[in-house]
Amino acid sequence: MIADMTASEAITSTVVTKPTRRQQYVSDYSDLSKRIRAAGLLGRRRIFYAVRAVTLASLLGACVAAFLALGDTWWQLAVAAAFGLLLTQVAYLGHDAAHRQIFASGKRNELTALLLGNIVVGLSHGWWMSKHSRHHANPNKVDVDPDVQASALVFTSDVATERRARRSFSGWWVQRQGTLFFPLLLLAGLNMHVNGLRTVFGRGRVKYRAVEIPLLLARLTLYPVALFWFLSPAVAGAFLAVQVAVFGFSMGATFAPNHKGMPMIPRDMSVDYLRRQVLTSRNTRGGWFIDVAMGGLNYQIEHHLFPNMPRPNLRKAQAIVREFCAERDVPYAEAGLFESWGIVVRYLNQVGTRDTDPFDCPPAAQLRSPI
Template sequence: MPVASPSVLEAEAATGSEFAPLLRQVRERGLLRRRHGYYAWTIGANFLALAALWTGVLISRGTWWVLLLAVPMAVISGRTAFVGHDAGHQQISGNRKVNRALGLIHGDLLLGMGYGWWNDKHNRHHAHPNHVGKDPDVEVGALVWTRAQAVEREGFARFLTKYQAWLFFPMLLLEGVALKVASVRDLRRLPLPERRVEGALMAAHLVLYVSLLLSAMPVGTAVAFAALHHALFGLHLGCAFAPNHKGMEMPRDDERWGHLRRQVLTSRDVRGGRVTDWLLGGLNYQVEHHLFPSMPRPHLRIVQPLVREHCARLGVPYTEAGPLESYAQALGHMHAVGAPLRRAR
């Protein structure tokens, strides 16, 4: 079940929590209402852009110039992922079946990424952001997020941890493929009916993707296009998600924060204008998104001043940084985590 659903927010309000006055203010302004027109336009424009790009690929006649189209293809793939993300949070429609259908189309069919896998992982992250042992985004993987995790690394993983801040962006080039591999591996966890649907859609994506490339260009060019497309797609998504929580508070098991502090203290907003909003899919308003995960994306910019003012009244630190500063803070945290290993060499 998605976290921070209306029933959860109602429970917070009923307790007279720090979050309750803000929730009432947001509801009074109608900022939790769906924006069907916005999403219809966004989804339609995205489909048109995909159709135009694939038309360009097909009429390229296999020249190496087609690799230039991998750049906008990666950006539009990122836009597709953002729509799937919003569907998973029930932002697009009040009907769960509609949201699931949109998530399956944009995730499994268009990207080859498992909607069920992503939704489960992402909802657990929202429930316990930056909490080791509860948030899957701070589990030990190719990267680690605490010094306790770092000192347990051995072999090549230990080398990666030593220099993970320097290797972070190069490693993101593999993220586009890693997401698909994780989605396929997770299929066995799903109930049989869901496994069949998602498995069939991901298989259809693979067949269509390979068929389109091979019908438009030689094998060597097709491999180069797919590699560049997925590398830039992974980099794009990583750049959208990386500055949101890394280097922010990491709650301990003995800390009992309410919804507002749990979400605000672990999240960071990224300053910017409309271009930043577009490129980062609204995730630059990470504090607001975590407080109101079902809020439609275009309302996040509107609610930001309300959240900032409410936090100021409570004396709760509200973190906002420019794009370069936010990456510097995230990379600085990763560099500090690996410090004990660099001293031990």
């Protein structure tokens, strides 16, 4: 928590009017990029991704084999949980492709992300790209970052105060939103599927709408039909519920520690690119298990600074980025997984129960960054 508050103060300190300071901030990211490029960390890692793809395909095949071998039994719920975790890993692979980390060709990356998302995971590529691109451009920026827009959860005290004043279920909920956060994640998978469908059938621009609609409808229709064909209605329904719940929980539990509880940037404030990405992001400490479980997103700071950096290079980039931030007096936030989950819960409860949000950043002035 102390690291987070320090980062909030650092964001405020970037709001300056001296041209020399502004120019220094602009050149900081350029200097860091030179170090990263000199280390060769933006090069493709085709063997890593080939092994990862073959491994996931083999494990998914093993799940299908187990499903067919077990038959109509409640033991299928174990297969459902495993399937939910594997689909999370496939979603991470699609995420890497969407960021152009896998291939040198942008078209190959885009096609891979589209097929993995729509056919395997059942999520709209168009929905994800629109939402995630806006998040990367302005993480934790009020009314701009879709990941902190008020919905079931609120992230700013003004919205929380308004909901508390209603003295209704929403007011009761917002005061307990941190405590209820992880149970809510059990519905996150369903919410992502619904949002994907709303996007492809909505009025907004979807680049591959004509392709996504039939692919999504086939994936989201044939999969449940197959479950109810091979299993009794009760077991099939439970299988589907467990798989979607595990998928949503694992996705949400991975993404939540990365930014929740870090400083919020007011809509009318401009912050240079390096500090905008570093000060609003938190890394998750851990070894190879955390690297795999979180799909490399535990290196959130490095990922936000260099979105197209291949996943296995993020660990190597961390030492360079951390050292650079120390040289520039930019706070670099890290926490253990359970520690970061605790920060998220406390932050959401603080926002929901207090009039003053300790993570809001007062706009004393504005920095009009050219980046």
